[in-house]
Amino acid sequence: MQFRTFSLVAALSLSSAMIHAETTIRIAHATPETSPIHKSLEYFEENLEKRSNGDFDVQIFSGGQIGSVNEVTELVQIGSIQMTMGASVLLSSVVPEFNVLDTFFLFNDKEQARRVLDGKGGDMIKDAMEDKGFKGIGFFERGFRNFSNNRAPLDSVESFQGLRMRAASNPTQIAAWKSIGAAPMPLNWGEIYSSLQQGLIDGQESALSSIYIERFFEVQKYVSLTGHTYTTEVWFANKEFWDNLSPNQQALLSEVAKETVELQRELTVKENNDTLDTLRKQGLLINEVPVDVKKALGNTINTTIKDDIIKRVGQSFYDDFMDQL
Structure with missing residues (x-):
């Protein structure tokens, strides 16, 4: 994948926003604050900070303010920020295994898609991501096209x-x-x-x-x-960041992340039905x-x-x- 150079101004803005808690998680995404993704990440922020007794400090940068999906993917890959997310089709040039999701009518319904992505199929994709320096956290849902x-x-x-x-x-x-x-x-x-x-x-x-x-x-x-086609928004972290967390931190983060994914999917279903x-x-x-x-x-x-x-x-x-x- 060819990435555009991350601007110095944006980098300085990001640096000035850092609040050094014991473990800071900076999450950048491209969707507006009204989106199911952002609303669910607010749940993640509140619950991870509360249930870790302040061990984690979560900072969310919404609406592409840090950069495009490609730009923030590079920032996660090099460890400048800890987490982001992107549609699988936008990530397939850096993790080729995502191309399997381009198969048409791959899933009969969202329940099947969730079972596969939350099961071994998703684990296969996450394993492929690790070879590129990423740790797969979960699969958000955009729904069917x-x-x-x-x-x-x-x-x-x-x-x-x-x-x-x-x-x-x-x-x-x-x-x-x-x-x-x-x-x-x-x-x-x-x-x-x-x-x-x-x-x-x-x-x-x-x-x-x-x-x-x-x-x-x-x-x-x-x-x-x-x-x-079923569109998933892949949530992932820098692998080195993940590996440096303690086992207890990893367990808590995974627990809250699972709840976050479930909430995001519920909000997405409601949004699609309302639409x-x-x-x-x-x-x-x-x-x-x-x-x-x-x-x-x-x-x-x-x-x-x-x-x-x-x-x-x-x-x-x-x-x-x-x-x-």
């Missing part, structure tokens, strides 16, 4: 034919969408709304909350619950996508991208992870 468009409900494989959609500038993603007849157009995130508004594209795919936050609902008519209700009130037509259609889409897409994923993660890792499903 779904489609919005202004052409028609996406309720069959054929309905994707010719669909002009925004795609990330990722060869695997572009190949995936082309395999089902869609017409992906690589666009930056900030270009989606205007492209929808001007009719340059018919639709886009994202988490439900993004459809509301980015106001895509103003220029879209339909939301189709494809649930084609769905809001989109209905805004007049969007929402449809469930039949299971057989999802299966057909998954078979076509994964046949196209499977070899590329295996090349990135290795055949053994791929087979072992799939066994966890």
Whole structure:
């Protein structure tokens, strides 16, 4: 992964914010303070400090104020800060094993996703992270990605034919969408709304909350619950920091972290459900996508991208992870 150089000004700002308790944990993340991630981290801060009798001092830097996901990942890797989190797709260039999560329709539902990531599948990913100097703490949840468009409900494989959609500038993603007849157009995130508004594209795919936050609902008519990929936000620490904690500190931190992940997932489910209700009130037509259609889409897409994923993660890792499903 290529990181941009962390600015001296930001570094000095971070240094001046340090309060030297026995063990300081500085956590930087890119989401706003209203997000389930930040709210759950406030729980982590309060409970870890209280239950350690002040042995830990937790400092949270929200909204990307310390830097981008890539920048703070580098800061954690070199030990300048202790923790951060990022979507698996943003971390896959430094930990290639994350690419396995790019498999379409990998999980049937959030319960299965949680069982795998909280079990051996997640342990496999955490082990891979350790080779890069990270200690996996837990898997926050963003939920499943779904489609919005202004052409028609996406309720069959054929309905994707010719669909002009925004795609990330990722060869695997572009190949995936082309395999089902869609017409992906690589666009930056900030270009989606205007492209929808001007009719340059018919639709886009994202988490439900993004459809509301980015106001895509103003220029879209339909939301189709494809649930084609599950987005996890990986919470991790600097491994050397973790290794230098006492066994009691590690046990307490793990205990509070587990509670934090559970709270974040509860808040995310509520946010996604509330967003769905809001989109209905805004007049969007929402449809469930039949299971057989999802299966057909998954078979076509994964046949196209499977070899590329295996090349990135290795055949053994791929087979072992799939066994966890």
